[in-house]
Amino acid sequence: MADTNKSDGTSACGIETARQTDPPAIKMTGITKSFGGVLALKNVDLEVQQGQIHALLGGNGAGKSTLLKILRGIHSPDQGSIEVNGRPMLVHSSEASRRAGIAMIFQEMSLIPSLTAAQNIFLNREPKDTFGLIKDRFCQEEAGRLFEEFNVDIDPTKLISQLSTGQCQLIEIIKALSQRSDILILDEPTSALSDAEVDLLFDMLHRLKEAGVAIVYVSHRMDEILRIADHATILRDGRLVLSAPIGNMSVESIVGHVVGKAGSNLSVPKIVDETMLGNTLLELVDASGRHTPHNVSLSVRRGEVVGIAGLLGSGRSSLARMLYGVNPIRSGDIRIKGRSVKLSSPEQALKCGIALIPEDRLRQGLVVQHSVARNICLSVLDKVSYWTWVSSKKVAKLVDEQIAFLHVKTDSPNTKAKQLSGGNQQKVVLAKGLATLPEILILDEPTAGIDIGSKTEVIGVVRQMAAQNKAVILISSETAELIAGSDRILLMADGRIKRELSHKDLFPEQLNDASSFQEAQRRLQVAIQEVNANV
Amino acid sequence: MSNVTLSKSQNSVSPLAFVRESWRQAVIYLGFAVLFIIFSITLRDQGFLDINNLLNIVRQTAIIAIMAVAMTFVLAAGEIDLSVGSLAGLSSVVTAMVLRDYGLVAGIFAGLCIGSLAGVVNGFLTTKIGIPSFLVTLAAMGICTGTSMWISHTASIPILNQTYAFLFGGGDIGPFPILLFWMAIIGVTGHVALKHNTFGRRVLATGGNETAAQYSGINTKVIKARVMLMSSMAAGLAGMLYAGRLQSGRFQFGEGDEMSVIAAAVLGGTGLAGGHGTVVGSIIGAIMIGMINNGLTLHGLEYSQQLVARGAIIVLAVALSKKN
Known part of the structure; x- marks a missing residue:
């Protein structure tokens, strides 16, 4: 098995801490969080040193994003404590976490396409002259200096809409850094980047590491993790599985830990002849x-x-x-x-x-402010009506069938889709697709x-x-x-x-x-x- | 759909949530009733409750109500139409001119054509070219007013055809103004189309979440083009009714109506964001605005004061319906 060749994670952690004289950039201890009775995280620790690229790994639903959201102050933990640079974080809010120097680079760009790179970097904190006018020239020079410092070849006067996804990602990171963030969280940053852009990004992350910035790096690409990260923390089912230096790990051993031994209640289908x-x-x-x-x-x-x-x-x-x-x-x-x-x-x-159950049920699947029944029969309106008159009898029949077939838990077919839980919303989308036969x-x-x-x-x-x-x-x-x-x-x-x-x-x-x-x-x-x- | 009762879950809808949901719908009817009672009491000596006065309110608001019915579809689909008022003016002028030169049938036909034509253009520009409907209809507003001033040389064009004047707005059947019948026909048709028809469902889905509607196999562009067409046709009809009621065609007819129409729909609980709306609410909204105008006039308020009071009442009503 993959996990036999791994030494104890905590002792490895201890050695690293001893080398550092500064307090760890992030120290989350015993974090527990549940949502509506469902345990998302149980007693999870995360310790990231300054100047460390720390990979956070785990399958879907392992609790990575919950942990990051707690770090970003979006959720507050039920139990556990967070220290940033040795100072305990008592208030859990986005604002508090931002002030503590934590910045997250979002997958969806938060840059404004119609403004230039320089304008985006200084957005909402533009330097002004004595007349209260924005010092645009100064912004451009300052942005140019930042780009040069990070060895990024971008013209600060170019509009964001004219730049590539990779360049935008770099600008986001530079923007975060220019706001004196010394803890960066990157969530799947390379999914939209070309190889050359990935190299550029990694080059930059290496420099930041030298400069003492703590980086939390989330990715499903193990080759990247092995290439760039120093240390890995692996979560599974909301629990900490392993926290160890990446040095002697292999793709196989990491995957072994991510998948784990826990039995799944999914069974293997009979092999179809x-x-x-x-x-x-x-x-x-x-x-x-x-x-x-x-x-x-x-x-x-x-x-x-x-x-x-x-x-x-x-x-x-x-x-x-x-x-x-x-x-x-x-x-x-x-x-x-x-x-x-x-x-x-x-x-x-x-x-x-052909029917598609789309990936984003809220954006592509549902009209959330409409009822379950309306959503289910949306693709088959012609089938549930006489000429164009929507027959409430036919609708009820179809909707009842689908609700019963898929076990949708809803108070009534007239309940608004937004009031259902995620799983039941997904079943409504599924019902809409299946209704088209x-x-x-x-x-x-x-x-x-x-x-x-x-x-x-x-x-x-x-x-x-x-x-x-x-x-x-x-x-x-x-x-x-x-x-x-x-x-x-x-x-x-x-x-x-x-x-x-x-x-x-x-x-x-x-x-x-x-x-x-x-x-x-x-x-x-x-x-x-x-x-x-x-x- | 509403007659299905399923007990899939142990806890039923909380009464609070139900009250909150229905409050938005109910506040317009409550507000209408409250205002009606207030005016009935304070204006009992001025004859507010006289059948003639009440029918007058209908006469004054039926045309707005007809446009508000179509506007409900436009707003429910997530679009807007600012051109209805000026298009009504253009339609009144065109109808009057063609009626004068070519007779009754040609006049009616011309009025219907001008509305449809404007609707097709608005719909094409909004869906095929992709210009936001706000801008398309803002431009159309100027073009319609300009055209009607140009072709009529800003003069009023009289309508002498009594059949036309009777049918389109001027006449009474028994004690009831014919406008009431127009409003009822359009209102019932609109209500059925929005509430019980596949088209209405598609309109609401398009306005509620356009992407999800597309993924559900709805051609949202066709839906949007159709609601723009409906709105313009209703505006064309409104212009013909103005022409019939006032026995003339004039570019100023319908001036500023777009605001009353949108206000009526919004008062009736149709949001500007799209996805929901009721035709009945819009009609009540239109009548409510008419009733406010009428009541304030009987109270002896000047037009300037009326404008202020009307604005305040509309803001209050919408603010109340937001609060939950």
Whole structure:
């Protein structure tokens, strides 16, 4: 097993602390936090030294983002204490955490596109002259000096909208630093960056490290972690698994800790005999989108669930949107039942029997201020009405069926969608998709941010759809549900399908117990890292 | 839909949440009732409750109410139409001119055409070219007023055709002004379309969350173009009704109506953000504004004072409906 070769994490930590004379930049001790009775973090410690790049690792739902939100002052811990540079933080608010010098670089850019780089850096704290006018020239010079200092080649007078994503990310970091932040949190900073930009970013992080800035680095890309981080803290199910220097870790050992030994309540599907599958229903031939994906060929047969694994930015969701007619196809062909189809809108995709459960249920899935019933029948309004008169009887029948089938917990069908829990909202989105009676069902991260019970149910529905002879594509970041849900798994990176894993690859010994399931998860994780490393 | 009762969860909707939800809807009706009672008491000697006075209120507000019905759809879809007032003026002028030169049928046809034409252009510019409807209709507002001043040489064009004047606003059926029937027809149609029709559902979904509506297979551009068309057609009809009621076409008819129309819809509980709205509320809102005008006039307030009082009452009503 991977975790046998690891020394005790706490003693390694102690050695490092002894070397430092300064107090640690961040010292979180015994952090416990629960949301509505669900334990998100239990007794977690995080200690980050000045001048350290500290990787925070863990699967989805491990508690990373909760921990960071507590550090950022967005949530306050139920128990535990936080010290920043030796000073205890007593008040938990964004403002207090900002004043303590903690800055988080968001995945979504917080820069204003219509202003220049210099204007963005000095936003809301512009230096003014004696007449109260903004000293624009001074800002530009100052920004230019900062860029030079960090060896970044950006013209401070350029508009943000004219710069690349990578450049914007660097500007965000410089902006944070210019506000005297000495603790930086980066959450998946490289998901949208090119290789050259990643090099530039890492170069900069190295300099900051030299200058004594403490950096918390969250990423799912293990090759990056090994390349840049000094120390890793690994969380699983809200608990601290390991905190140790990264020096002698390998991708395999880290993945071993991230996946862990804990049994999952997801079970392995029966290995479907190839001969049991029906005809090919959906086929993609050398299809490329405008940006991603590139030259994707795949086919899905009736009764088959094809899983798609890949990291953020691998082109998984673009592929789903292309199949659903949201993103245009640039070249190649989409075929349904062997016939080439043109999908230029979700409307057409639905007509062709394709339904998508989108990744962002609040933005793409639901009209949150409308009732559960309205949301469920939104895609099938014509089916629940006489000519155009919406029949409340037909609506009630459809909605009741779906609510009962998916076990949606709602006070009544008239409850507003925003009043439901995340898991139940996701079920409403699922119900809306299923109500269209799709032949091809695409699910993009169907279990993101929902409770474990709903997760199991969603995966159950996926298997049920396959049993009803539908073709299913399951996109997920979670290895457990990919393995439990899919018949075979395609690995995507950089907009391309890099590899295919069958059941045989994941379960070479044909054993279906918990340890082989965990071993399969580990294999899948390692494979994902491998296809990413040699992009 | 409302007749389904499911007990999926042990705890039912908390009464507080229910009150909070219905308060927003109810406050307009409450406000209407309170104002009506206040005016009935304070103005009983001035004849506020006279059937003639009440029908007068209907005459004065029916046209606003008709435009407010269509505006409800526009706002519910997350758009806005500022051109309705000036388009009504243009429609009155065009109808009067064509009626004078080519007769009754051509006049009615022309009035309907001008509204539809403006609607198609507004919808095209908003959805195909992607200019925000605020800007499109702001420009259309100037163009409509300018056109009607230009073609009429700012003069009033009389309508001598009595059939037209009777049908479009001037006449009474029994004791009831024909405008009441127009308002009822448009109101019922609008109510059914928004509340019970697939189109209404799609409008509300488009305004509530356009991306989610698109992902649900709704062609949101078509929906938006249609509501812009509806609003302009209602404005065209409003202009024809002005022409019939006042037996002339004049560019000033409908001047500033866009504000009363939007105020009526907002008073009725339709938000500017899109996603919800009720036709009944908008009609009540329109009548409420008319009632306030009427009551304040009977109280002997000058027009200037009326404007101030009306503004204050509208702000108060909307502020109350926000508070939860």
